[in-house]
Amino acid sequence: MAKKISKKKCPNYQFFIKPTxxxxxxxxxxxxxxEIYKKVIQIKKLPEDVIDEMHNFTMTEVxxxxxxxxxxxxxxxxxxxxxxxxxxxxxxxxxLAKQEDLDIKDIIRFTNNKKCTTKNHDSDFDSFNESKSWREQITDILLNMSPYAFEKLAQRLLRECGFSDVEVTKKAGDGGIDGTGKLRINGIFSFNVAFQCKRYKGAVGAPEIRDFRGSLSTNIEKGVLITTGSFTRAALEEASSEGKRLIDLMDGEDLINKLAEYGIGLNxxxxxxxxxxFFNSLNDD
Structure with missing residues (x-):
């Protein structure tokens, strides 16, 4: 019996060259x-089922x-x-941005020809390929951590990001808040911040954002939700809704990038x- 191949809803990468x-x-x-991600979605008016389609545990197909x-x-x-x-x-x-009819095939042809003659180790995809193994490893570790271990990791990360007085909430019935801290900006302004950690393989939706916002006490100015997964379009909109307390979001890719940036568990x-x-050329007469 032939294996059924699932068809991706998201267009191919060629579709995204001009919008980028x-x-x-x-x-x-x-x-x-x-910023590019949000603007492309706006330009192309991508439907929600395409935006929320996952490529892996931490990255959407888009x-x-x-x-x-x-x-x-x-x-x-x-x-x-x-x-x-x-x-x-x-x-x-x-x-290229000023051209109405962009020759996408020419861009792809040029790059493919360049790949045959040169190696570009600074490209976005090369960097991803080189780091794919360790990204998969750290993703697996994050997903299999105990909840408290993941909260302690978030505590360490927030400290590295400039937060102080960061505490993990250990008691039951904390209303969805996993920890609190203070963020001081330019040595003048300070905010009381609460954070919540969600070890998700999929996407966090708008209901989770609303529940987290509802758990924030009046003395909390900012909320940060950290996940190993991603956020649905509805969640992104809910987090930044006008007239409501803003919730800052950190998805799985952002989390892994920050761990790498600060060298937390990654060397x-x-x-x-x-x-x-070069060495063969030395043997030439």
Missing amino acids: IDALYQLGGSGANS EYKLMWARTYLKNYGAVENSKQGVWILTTKGVA EVKSYEVDMD
Whole structure:
């Protein structure tokens, strides 16, 4: 009996190449991954079932296809990215943004030809491929942690991010709050913050956001919800609803990136690739 192949609702990465350029152009020529993601969804008016489709435990299918699109555009010379993860339109990219009929096939052809002759270790997708193994490992660890261990990890991360007086709530009946802390900005402004941790394989929805907001006491100015999964479109909208207390969100990809940034449970390993052409050339007469 033939195995049934599930059809993805999300369009292929080629579909996202022009919207990525348009998103960066509309964002003023630069933008973080999250900003590009939101702007592309807005530009293409993607339906909720496409937005919420998961590629793996921590990444949606749209995020995955956008990563491919950025890689092709970078190899084409239309975008570049900073060490801080900000993507910038180059002069070539600005010119592409102004074209009504963009030749997507030319961009793909150029990149594929470049792959045959060069190695680009700085591309978004190359970085993902090189780190895929450790990302899978850390994702598995996070999903199999005890709830209290995951809360302690969140406590450590928030401290590294500049929070102080971070405490994990141990008592039962805490109303969904897993911990509290203070965030001081520029040494002047301070906020009382409560956080909640959810070890999800899928997506956190709007009801969870509403429940968390409802558990916040009057002395809490900000709420942070941290998950190993992702957030549905409805959850993103609910978290930033006008007239309600804003809830900051950290999904699985953001969480893993922050763990890597601060070296929490992750040690950077550098390696080298042997250039055989160089050594062989020494033997030439």
